[in-house]
Amino acid sequence: MSQADTRIAMKLSLFSDYSLRVLMFAALKREAFRVNEVTVAYGISRHHVAKVINTLARLGYLETRRGRGGGILLARPAGEIRIGKVVRETEDQPVIVECFDAATNTCPISGSC
Structure with missing residues (x-):
């Protein structure tokens, strides 16, 4: 078994996905978009997209405008958006990688993630 095969x-x-x-869709779009645009682009149900958008807006990543x-x-x-922080705030698993646990973190780039 190679080293690559033993990695977790x-x-x-x-x-989180x-x-x-x-x-990423919002960053590439660079202008206001609607829920249905994301559902079509990624094949995700409208309900899931709406739930994700509401959470991301509550966390301060997205702005929603009515009307x-x-x-x-x-x-x-x-x-200014850090992927590691987004994952930490949206993931329901307590520790998915070492760097998410301050007690065991030895990752040299965790401050930039």
């Missing part, structure tokens, strides 16, 4: 892979919940997809000309967009520049 990180598995995200679907909610969908959260990252929505944020004509409204939609969803990033609440801050994409370059």
